[in-house]
Amino acid sequence: xxxxxxxxxxxAHTGAGFxxxxxxxxxxxGDLAERVTEPDWQGxxxxxxxxxxxxxxxxxxxxxxxxxxxxxxALAARALIEETGATLVGMAIVVDDLGDEVRGRLGRMxxxxxxxxx
Numbered sequence: 001x002x003x004x005x006x007x008x009x010x011x012a013h014t015g016a017g018f019x020x021x022x023x024x025x026x027x028x029x030g031d032l033a034e035r036v037t038e039p040d041w042q043g044x045x046x047x048x049x050x051x052x053x054x055x056x057x058x059x060x061x062x063x064x065x066x067x068x069x070x071x072x073x074a075l076a077a078r079a080l081i082e083e084t085g086a087t088l089v090g091m092a093i094v095v096d097d098l099g100d101e102v103r104g105r106l107g108r109m110x111x112x113x114x115x116x117x118x
Contacts, residue, residue, distance in 0.1 A: 010064050010092075016062070019050065019051070019054040019061070020050075020051075020054075021048050021077050021080060022048070022049045022050075023046050023047070023049075024047060026049065028049055028050075028051050029051070030053055031053065032049045032050065032051060032052060033049070033052050033080050033083045033084065034047060034049045034050075035047070035076040035077075035079050035080050036048075036076070037072040037073050037075070037076040038070070038072040038075065038076070039070070039072065040069065040072050040073070041069045041070050045072075046072075046073060046076075048073060048076045048077060048080060049080075050080040050081070050084070052083075052084055054084070055081060055084035055085070055086035056084060056085055057085035057086070059084075059087070060086070060087050061081050061087065061088050061089065062089060062090050062091065062092055063077055063081070063088060064093070065093050065094075066093065066094045066095065067093065067094060067095045067097060068091075068093050068095070068096055068097060068106075068111075069097045070098070070102060071098050071103070071106050074091060075105065075106070078106075078107075088107070089108065090107070090108040090109060090110065091106060091107070091109040091110070092109075092110050092111075093109065093110075093111045093112070094112050094113070095111065095112070095113060095114075095115050095118070096109075096111035096114050096115065097114075
């Protein structure tokens with residue numbers, strides 16, 4: 001199952017909605033908010049996009065992803081979410097490969113396992 005479908009499945013299972021944050025040339029309709037990430041572990045930056053109308057004031061968001069190496073994309077996604085007026089209440093990831101200094105910048109986060117345990 002591709003990553004987007006896995007995240008949709010998590011949302012459906014919990015009775016929550018799903019809003020895509022797309023990387024690069026991923027297509028989204030309508031007015032978009034866009035952020036460029038800090039460099040990733042390979043020194044590359046990425047453009048992330050979110051539909052402005054998908055979230056609004058009062059919405060509470062949990063960011064779900066599979067792996068955090070540097071936290072660059074999570075930080076950019078948080079900025080996009082907050083730009084819409086929504087509140088990021090936490091992050092849920094499968095693998096945490098972050099340094100302690102970055103983990104502190106991300107805020108409330110839960111990981112299933114640390115990368116050094118693999």
